[in-house]
Amino acid sequence: MTNTARPDTITTEECAELLHCSADQVEELARAGDIPGLKLGRSWLFVRADLLDYLAEKARAEAAERRAKREQPAPAVTLLQRMPKASRRRTPPALPAVVAQA
Numbered sequence: 001m002t003n004t005a006r007p008d009t010i011t012t013e014e015c016a017e018l019l020h021c022s023a024d025q026v027e028e029l030a031r032a033g034d035i036p037g038l039k040l041g042r043s044w045l046f047v048r049a050d051l052l053d054y055l056a057e058k059a060r061a062e063a064a065e066r067r068a069k070r071e072q073p074a075p076a077v078t079l080l081q082r083m084p085k086a087s088r089r090r091t092p093p094a095l096p097a098v099v100a101q102a
Contacts, residue, residue, distance in 0.1 A: 008048055015046045019055075 012030075015037070016023045027044060030037035036050040 010046050010048050010051075012044045012046075015044075015051060018048070018051060 010018065012023045012026050015035075016026045019026060019035075026035070026037075026046075029035045030039070030044050030046075035046070035054055037044045037046045039045075
């Protein structure tokens with residue numbers, strides 16, 4: 001469905017096509033405030049430029065997060081972490097000496 005009246009605004013279906021998801025997911029994201037949209041009556045209306053800005057901002061944030069995760073130094077291993085854990089098994093008591101009877 002093409003919106004010929006206002007090419008800068010798009011419907012839920014067009015938004016779903018732009019975001020590569022379902023119309024139900026678009027409405028859920030809009031209700032939650034995750035994507036910019038306006039509810040008019042029973043339908044939603046979206047501004048294409050706002051959605052593209054949202055996508056660009058989200059992509060930049062996720063890329064920065066991946067870079068930060070990649071650049072984090074490896075956790076330092078302490079001496080205690082490298083040492084094997086002491087055995088919790090107790091040593092059995094010594095047995096009494098057996099006297100041989102002849």
